[in-house]
Amino acid sequence: MRPFIQFESVSKAFGSVTVVNALDLAIEKGEFVSLLGPSGSGKTTILMMLAGFERPTQGAIYLDGRRIDHLPPYRRQMGVVFQNYALFPHMSVAENVAFPLEMQRVPRAEIAERVERALDMVKLKQLKDRRPSQLSGGQQQRIALTRALVFEPSVILMDEPLGALDKQLREHMQLEIRELHKRLGLTIVFVTHDQSEALTMSDRIAVFNAGRIEQIDDPQIIYDTPRTRFVAEFIGETNLIEAKVASVDDHVARISLGAGLSARAHAGNGLSAGQTASFSLRPERIRLGAVPEGSNALDMTIADCIYHGDHMRVQLTRDDFSLVARCERLAGNWTVGASVVASFDPSDCTVLTQ
Amino acid sequence: MFRALQFTFGAAIVIFLLMPIFAILPLAFTSSVFLNYPIPAYSMRWLHELTTADVWRTSIVNSLIIGGGATVFATVLGTLASLGMRKGALPMVGLLRTLFLLPMVVPAVVLGVGMQIFLVRLGLASTYLGVIIAHAVLCIPFVIVSVSAALQGIDPSIERAASSLGAPPVTVFRRVTLPLAVPGVVSGAIFAFATSLDEVVLTLFVAGPNQRTLARQMFSSIRENINPTVAAAALLLIIGTLCLGGLAALLRWRQKRSALKTAPSAI
Numbered sequence: 001m002r003p004f005i006q007f008e009s010v011s012k013a014f015g016s017v018t019v020v021n022a023l024d025l026a027i028e029k030g031e032f033v034s035l036l037g038p039s040g041s042g043k044t045t046i047l048m049m050l051a052g053f054e055r056p057t058q059g060a061i062y063l064d065g066r067r068i069d070h071l072p073p074y075r076r077q078m079g080v081v082f083q084n085y086a087l088f089p090h091m092s093v094a095e096n097v098a099f100p101l102e103m104q105r106v107p108r109a110e111i112a113e114r115v116e117r118a119l120d121m122v123k124l125k126q127l128k129d130r131r132p133s134q135l136s137g138g139q140q141q142r143i144a145l146t147r148a149l150v151f152e153p154s155v156i157l158m159d160e161p162l163g164a165l166d167k168q169l170r171e172h173m174q175l176e177i178r179e180l181h182k183r184l185g186l187t188i189v190f191v192t193h194d195q196s197e198a199l200t201m202s203d204r205i206a207v208f209n210a211g212r213i214e215q216i217d218d219p220q221i222i223y224d225t226p227r228t229r230f231v232a233e234f235i236g237e238t239n240l241i242e243a244k245v246a247s248v249d250d251h252v253a254r255i256s257l258g259a260g261l262s263a264r265a266h267a268g269n270g271l272s273a274g275q276t277a278s279f280s281l282r283p284e285r286i287r288l289g290a291v292p293e294g295s296n297a298l299d300m301t302i303a304d305c306i307y308h309g310d311h312m313r314v315q316l317t318r319d320d321f322s323l324v325a326r327c328e329r330l331a332g333n334w335t336v337g338a339s340v341v342a343s344f345d346p347s348d349c350t351v352l353t354q
Numbered sequence: 355m356f357r358a359l360q361f362t363f364g365a366a367i368v369i370f371l372l373m374p375i376f377a378i379l380p381l382a383f384t385s386s387v388f389l390n391y392p393i394p395a396y397s398m399r400w401l402h403e404l405t406t407a408d409v410w411r412t413s414i415v416n417s418l419i420i421g422g423g424a425t426v427f428a429t430v431l432g433t434l435a436s437l438g439m440r441k442g443a444l445p446m447v448g449l450l451r452t453l454f455l456l457p458m459v460v461p462a463v464v465l466g467v468g469m470q471i472f473l474v475r476l477g478l479a480s481t482y483l484g485v486i487i488a489h490a491v492l493c494i495p496f497v498i499v500s501v502s503a504a505l506q507g508i509d510p511s512i513e514r515a516a517s518s519l520g521a522p523p524v525t526v527f528r529r530v531t532l533p534l535a536v537p538g539v540v541s542g543a544i545f546a547f548a549t550s551l552d553e554v555v556l557t558l559f560v561a562g563p564n565q566r567t568l569a570r571q572m573f574s575s576i577r578e579n580i581n582p583t584v585a586a587a588a589l590l591l592i593i594g595t596l597c598l599g600g601l602a603a604l605l606r607w608r609q610k611r612s613a614l615k616t617a618p619s620a621i
């Protein structure tokens with residue numbers, strides 16, 4: 001049986017520029033999947049193909065076992081929330097929300113009742129006679145969401161819906177959307193370039209780069225064990241280490257870091273002694289001072305110490321090898337130029353395939 | 355010092371532009387039979403003449419018929435053309451747009467000669483329909499400019515949203531695109547009407563004696579028997595144009611205000 005939404009080797013080219021390249025993607029019913037990537041990575045094009053505003057150059061898209069890539073948008077039954085909300089400026093809030101129901105020829109009395117109920121759900125019933133222009137950004141956003149939900153579409157598509165909101169409101173809306181997703185069991189495809197947004201909201205994240213999926217996994221796996229260099233650098237911050245593999249023993253590699261330092265790292269399959277590979281080590285996984293049993297210990301010098309409010313960023317060097325560590329402020333006092341032992345668990349230093 | 359100069363210069367230009375109008379208007383109320391100053395006494399006799407004499411009355415009615423007809427033609431065709439040129443689907447849209455706007459810059463005399471030959475061929479010379487078509491050609495560019503600007507102001511994602519919410523293309527047009535473009539269509543129609551109202555050259559070429567418009571009648575009365583009825587007619591035209599201009603400005607102001615307000619307030 002096919003997954004609920006399936007992209008089957010879908011490509012999209014605009015003229016000679018290939019924006020999406022032989023994409024395979026499967027999304028299950030009730031899943032919240034984020035498409036994350038820098039601008040120009042093809043994530044919005046994928047959403048537009050799913051919504052029906054763009055047609056794939058090649059490949060097929062299935063929804064619930066039915067091929068949909070030739071269907072026009074109005075026959076796909078998907079609720080789309082746009083970045084700028086795209087509310088109808090000449091209609092009241094209630095008329096906006098009623099629009100999709102009118103399109104489905106729902107009886108008048110039922111429309112009124114369902115609009116009422118939907119607006120109640122987002123706590124904006126008192127605004128139903130206002131025009132969109134009389135609402136704040138957050139309220140417009142909620143109305144756009146309500147309008148996309150009210151006709152009970154099979155999928156909700158969101159194209160950077162929170163991009164125009166300020167930070168606090170954005171975080172609030174993230175939780176609200178997540179809550180709606182859980183309560184109503186919605187299938188949501190969410191496009192964003194904001195990694196923290198993707199990490200907080202999604203069941204799974206697909207990280208895009210240049211029209212391809214670099215990695216698709218749940219947020220924790222994406223963050224803790226990025227598979228490629230791009231994912232490691234795009235999500236959060238990381239120390240990228242180019243190192244020579246000295247030996248491999250039962251998924252643990254002994255690597256030489258340069259400057260006479262060596263460490264043990266988590267190695268995937270296919271890593272062999274003698275080759276050079278890239279490893280990722282998150283700054284917050286590096287401890288300064290104490291060395292727990294079984295972890296790597298490196299003698300480093302503190303090159304710089306930068307204050308960041310809730311944490312400190314400590315730059316460590318030894319000859320031409322350097323690391324960045326992120327430390328709690330209360331964890332100690334560090335003076336520039338002092339020697340320190342940096343330690344990390346071998347499982348936190350993961351190999352990158354590309 | 356420089357500001358004072360700027361102000362004086364600006365004021366001088368405004369006076370220069372308005373002087374001819376101010377010069378003619380008082381003559382509408384003269385009691386003399388001559389179109390000159392000084393005015394011996396004020397009277398309403400020429401305004402009365404304008405509204406009672408047959409030639410003048412029919413010319414006013416003709417202006418309204420021809421202006422109305424040309425406005426309807428130009429508004430419908432101009433709106434359709436703007437809609438067609440809006441989506442990038444057409445090849446050479448830029449060239450098309452220039453062609454559509456050409457009547458604005460082509461000398462009216464050239465247009466008039468061509469139009470006369472063309473309308474004679476069609477058997478429409480010296481008919482109301484012929485004059486209406488000729489005027490519509492001149493009016494279409496104004497409609498296109500105005501409607502295109504209105505369409506450009508519509509965020510395409512609003513139409514996409516409507517489509518994703520289940521509206522087929524015709525419904526999207528009827529429920530979303532058209533209502534949002536209406537202010538542009540109306541102000542285009544106003545400009546079209548005003549253009550037709552004061553058109554003389556084209557009318558001289560294509561209109562017969564039965565389609566004498568107010569502007570055309572003023573033109574010939576100056577040559578034949580000059581009297582202050584012309585000034586009275588000018589007064590009427592100016593009041594009419596001012597009303598139309600005011601209406602257009604009001605519409606534009608409302609459109610701008612609503613455009614400002616529809617921008618998401620958080621940006």
